[in-house]
Amino acid sequence: MSDSPPILSLRSVSKYFGGVRALHEVDLDLHAGEVVALVGDNGAGKSTLVKTIAGVERPDTGTIRIDGRDVRLDSARAATVAGIHTVYQDLSLCDNLDAVKNLFLGQERTTSWWRGRSLRRRDMEQQANAVLDTMSIRLRSFTAPVGSMSGGQRQGIAICRALVSDPRLVMLDEPTAALGISQRAEVLDLIMRLKEQERGVLVISHDLKDVQQVADRVVVLRLGSKVAELRRGEYVSADLVSAITGAHEGAA
């Protein structure tokens, strides 16, 4: 797995807000077909790191490489073009639009300009069907507004939206936070399918049980620095907790 260059590679990325150090010299590698979890206490810098990769915040120092090439992620669109898609915690769906319109929001398929840039609805429905199928999501209707759907279905649409642009890397911000037990299992299933499709997955989560279940590697942030990187099977829950809270420092 480590022969090819990693999809995403951060080297000593730092970010300051005024005098506050939000990220300090963070290194992170992510390979295709790998699920990496990003954990840490509130204020550890998880959101800032996600925003940096999503192109919302620009790092003050450090480099971001995608497939071994240096990139500048100046905007959300630049990140999308680079093959990074983010599923936000609030899902960022438009409740008044139907599933197909939400899936293609901002990247609608249209006819050429001399035919009026009209929507190619049938193409979009077919592609939506294909994408939803690969993630085994069933919807009752393509025309019903997503506001009327269940939390699991909405989460599924939000993740499938990430797949419409066929990204290399999918970031999920607290994907299971607002969900019930069975819906949570569904979402963890979706993450495993993303992995099977040889995409990189970066999951931000508070839920250590979820993290241990899906992540190949866990990256722990504390006070803006990466304090631990744990491989699956090489740690127990207590290691994770002590890394997050900093309890092991006294012992070391």
Added chain:
Amino acid sequence: MSAATPAPGHPPVPLSARVIGAFEGRFHSVPVIIVLAAIWLFFSTRSDAYLSSQNITNLVLQIVTTAILALGVVFVLLVGEIDLSSAVLSGVCATVVANAAVSSGWSLWLALAAGIALGMTAMLVQSLIVVFGVPSLIVTLGGMVVFQGLLLVVLPPEFTVSVGGTDYAKIASSHLPTGASFVLAVLVWAGYAVSRWRQVSSRKDRVWAAASTLVVGAAVLGGVTVLTRADGLPLPVLILGALLVVAAYVTTRTRYGVHLYAVGGDRDAAQRAGIPVYRMVVYSFLVLGACAAIAGVIDAARLLSVSNSSGGGSLMLNAIAAAVVGGTSLFGGRGSVWSALLGALVIGSINNGVQLLGYSPEVQNFATGGVLVVAVAMDVVITRGSLWPKRA
């Protein structure tokens, strides 16, 4: 947007909720059509003249100004903003066109272009202030007062310009010959049918496409039949129809339309999806500016003059009421351009009937106000998805 509320999918959905859900989608125009039918039924039992083709033609001519202005208002409501200034602005634009075409002797086309450009420029300025962060309610309230002043500035000292007997007045009095009207109607119908069938994806959808093609055909051909009974299709009706068709196409079949609804539905989500939110808001106000200018010119051509009362009176409130009664949400993201026509028909039908039967004018106020409140109450129910408020 609140966090996703996990709604269990399997327990049976209560009937009331399903009916309400249907009104949010395919049948969103049904409530207003029922109201319209009830109004027509009521007045036609009181007077045989009410549903005569003569009176219906009158009614449609009476609502053209309101409907065109309401069409612009729909665009602004869809992105979640509001406008109070467009009626007065329509008076200003009509006056400028009258000054140029009648007093200064410009060609009518040039004068019209200048009027529309003025309307769009005025709205551009207001929309930029809205984008800057001032609530649109305040910006356009201030704009309304400013435009009232501007109207006095552009009017000549005698505060009126007569346009009777000029090319300007012909905008309201011209007709498209009956034969040509029917050809046009068939073309519109065919265009709709082709565009609707290209969207069909499933067998169930084919049934809906057939049904809607028949309904649209009946509406277009029936409307043209009634309206051409005298001497052809009046030009103002043709302009309204053309604007509605273009607006319907743009809002439902293009990328611009999807983005319009997305911005009204959830601005943050739209922003994150890479939609230029502020640009969409500005575009909506520009559409309203153009609609206001066209509505003002047609109104002045019908009344044969512009004066310091142009665009005043109840026009603004009627236009907003029409958009809302027709089913466009005040909260953004829901509604259609047809609500401008349907809502204007409801309000116009009440006014027309009250005047035809010689009821006292307060009846008109009571009825229009009542319909408005009922319509918004229905909007609230549909937005909420349940009949009764949640217990606090």
